[in-house]
Amino acid sequence: MKFDFQAFQDGALQFLIAFGSAGLILVVFKYLYQLATPYDELKLIRGGSTCAAVTLGGATIGFAIPLAMAMSQAHSLAEFVAWAVLAGIIQVIVFIIVRTVVVKDLAARIERGELSVALYLASISIAVGLINAASMTE
Numbered sequence: 001m002k003f004d005f006q007a008f009q010d011g012a013l014q015f016l017i018a019f020g021s022a023g024l025i026l027v028v029f030k031y032l033y034q035l036a037t038p039y040d041e042l043k044l045i046r047g048g049s050t051c052a053a054v055t056l057g058g059a060t061i062g063f064a065i066p067l068a069m070a071m072s073q074a075h076s077l078a079e080f081v082a083w084a085v086l087a088g089i090i091q092v093i094v095f096i097i098v099r100t101v102v103v104k105d106l107a108a109r110i111e112r113g114e115l116s117v118a119l120y121l122a123s124i125s126i127a128v129g130l131i132n133a134a135s136m137t138e
Contacts, residue, residue, distance in 0.1 A: 021077060022067055022084075029063050029088045030056070036092050038099070038107040051110045051118035058122020062129030063091050069133035087132045094128045095121075 034041050034056070044052035070083035098121060099106045109117040 017077070018071055018080075021080065022071055025081065025084045025088075026060070026064060026067060029067075029084075029091070030060055032088065033059050033063075033092060033095070036095060039110055044111065049110075049113060051113050051115055054115070054118040055110060055121045055125075058118075058125040059091065059095070062122075062125030062127075063088060065126070065129035066132035066136065069136050073136055083136055087129070087136075090132055091125065091128055094124065098124055 037055075039052070041052045041056045045056065066087035067084050070080050070087065074080035074083060103109065103117055103120070106117060106121070110121075
């Protein structure tokens, strides 16, 4: 089997564009998600809060799942970005619903270090991400 360097170069360029775009979108989502939370995750995480790390980690994984699906299904960079934006909006809306309807004292409980609430929120974020990803059909 002969190595086709030109095909590798072409594929590697597409890989770098896709990976770079997904990485940028993930960073933007994480930033916007943190704006939607009533507590400062980074401050709490730097202070050793497992709860803040679990909730932010769950949200990040929950968004990365549909991001990966969008990357594999999209036919163009614009379509990929559109799916990613839609998935991100859904993730943030679900967080806001959980925060305002289901666990009204979420911020205080996260800041107090209640791991049960953090695990609950992380699991919802991941579940929503899986449903988001499965819903991306043509």
